[in-house]
Amino acid sequence: MTTDERPPAERLLAAAEELFGERSYNRTAVADICSRAGMATGSFYAYYGSKAEIFAAVVRGINADLRMAMRAALEKADGGQRTRERECFRVYFEMVSKRPWMDRIVRESEFVAPGLFREYYEHLARGYGRGVRAAQLAGEVDTRYDPEVIAYAYTGIGNFVGMRWAEWTAGGQVPEDVLDDVLELLGRGLAPPCQE
Numbered sequence: 001m002t003t004d005e006r007p008p009a010e011r012l013l014a015a016a017e018e019l020f021g022e023r024s025y026n027r028t029a030v031a032d033i034c035s036r037a038g039m040a041t042g043s044f045y046a047y048y049g050s051k052a053e054i055f056a057a058v059v060r061g062i063n064a065d066l067r068m069a070m071r072a073a074l075e076k077a078d079g080g081q082r083t084r085e086r087e088c089f090r091v092y093f094e095m096v097s098k099r100p101w102m103d104r105i106v107r108e109s110e111f112v113a114p115g116l117f118r119e120y121y122e123h124l125a126r127g128y129g130r131g132v133r134a135a136q137l138a139g140e141v142d143t144r145y146d147p148e149v150i151a152y153a154y155t156g157i158g159n160f161v162g163m164r165w166a167e168w169t170a171g172g173q174v175p176e177d178v179l180d181d182v183l184e185l186l187g188r189g190l191a192p193p194c195q196e
Helices: 008-023 031-035 043-045 053-077 079-098 102-112 114-137 146-167 176-188
Strands: none
Touching: 008 043, 008 102, 031 043, 031 053, 031 114, 043 102, 043 176, 053 079, 053 102, 079 102, 079 114, 079 146, 079 176, 102 114, 102 146, 114 146, 146 176
């Protein structure tokens, strides 16, 4: 049926992610997923118990892919907190450019499986919060701020900037000057520059 060499469970997962992103959860049937994966419908249940189960696997897979990509970028990042922030935003924006439907799927999970939606953001925020706390201990970030507040602010900024420049422009890229503005905003806040 297909020349795709990936294991069947991976083919199903990739097909489900694409279809949920293109059509939505409710407008995607198990038969559609199997057809896209090049498999018979009956074989679906050897790998996933239901459409809800594969949807959860898709959302968790997006989260795991994003966290793994950010972790890899951080391992290579030389420099302080601003460099680390740039790398994490860059990786996220690149991922949204390649998979413009990913945030749409996560947003839909708020209504399909609210606990899953919360789990997704809690996982991201925990990682961001640990990074912020380490930067605070290193004297790179003001210790007056709660790392969790900063983590959720980063998440919201990333979501909406990615949506505007990558998702809404069908495979577009977040321009470098937009990333510069995001980092300047995070580093300096909204206060006007000091006048001498």
